[in-house]
Amino acid sequence: MSRSSTDVALTGVRVTNVLGDFVAITGGASNVVVVDGVFSGAGRQGFSVNEGSDIVFRGNRMTRVARSAVDVEPLLDWVVRGVTVTGNTFTAPIVNSIFANLGNGGAVTNITFSDNMMIGEAFTVKAAAPCGERRTGYTFTGNVSDTEASEPLGFRRIDGLTITGNTIPVAPPRTAAKGGATTGGVWLALTDVGESEISANEVGTADMIEEPSSC
Numbered sequence: 001m002s003r004s005s006t007d008v009a010l011t012g013v014r015v016t017n018v019l020g021d022f023v024a025i026t027g028g029a030s031n032v033v034v035v036d037g038v039f040s041g042a043g044r045q046g047f048s049v050n051e052g053s054d055i056v057f058r059g060n061r062m063t064r065v066a067r068s069a070v071d072v073e074p075l076l077d078w079v080v081r082g083v084t085v086t087g088n089t090f091t092a093p094i095v096n097s098i099f100a101n102l103g104n105g106g107a108v109t110n111i112t113f114s115d116n117m118m119i120g121e122a123f124t125v126k127a128a129a130p131c132g133e134r135r136t137g138y139t140f141t142g143n144v145s146d147t148e149a150s151e152p153l154g155f156r157r158i159d160g161l162t163i164t165g166n167t168i169p170v171a172p173p174r175t176a177a178k179g180g181a182t183t184g185g186v187w188l189a190l191t192d193v194g195e196s197e198i199s200a201n202e203v204g205t206a207d208m209i210e211e212p213s214s215c
């Protein structure tokens with residue numbers, strides 16, 4: 001969906017075996033709702049948002065994704081404002097992250113990821129503003145995974161971060177043979193994160209860590 005797309009509702013669609021993304025939002029599309037769809041077999045991302053506002057993905061089922069389930073990745077001066085991902089079910093295999101938010105654009109505000117279920121897939125989040133930029137207003141609440149994660153949720157240069165009421169199984173610490181890296185045992189890694197609320201998450205004995213800035 002591109003610049004001319006506004007006030008769009010995709011309801012109950014079924015999408016199977018596509019080369020690219022199931023749904024791609026770009027060009028400043030606005031007021032888009034994708035609800036109660038079934039998506040299986042993406043050669044790239046599941047849902048992607050590069051530039052747009054007031055986007056909702058609700059009650060969808062997704063599986064077989066070659067990259068990330070939800071990718072919010074603005075470039076340069078592109079703006080992403082108001083993305084809600086709620087009540088969806090993500091089923092393995094999903095190769096990269098459940099939620100990816102990288103890219104070299106900083107103008108991202110008001111992201112909500114709530115009440116989603118991960119089946120056979122760890123809850124993985126990678127969100128980072130580029131050096132010198134900040135992203136604001138991120139809420140992750142009520143999400144449940146049935147699968148252990150070996151990598152933590154990671155946030156860099158985010159202000160207004162809320163992480164509450166999630167169920168995130170975490171693998172115990174493991175060290176690779178011959179002095180290799182240790183994985184597991186950590187559920188959340190923060191780097192240069194501003195004000196935040198982090199509470200009531202079920203993560204077992206896993207730790208939260210703060211990492212030094214790489215900028």
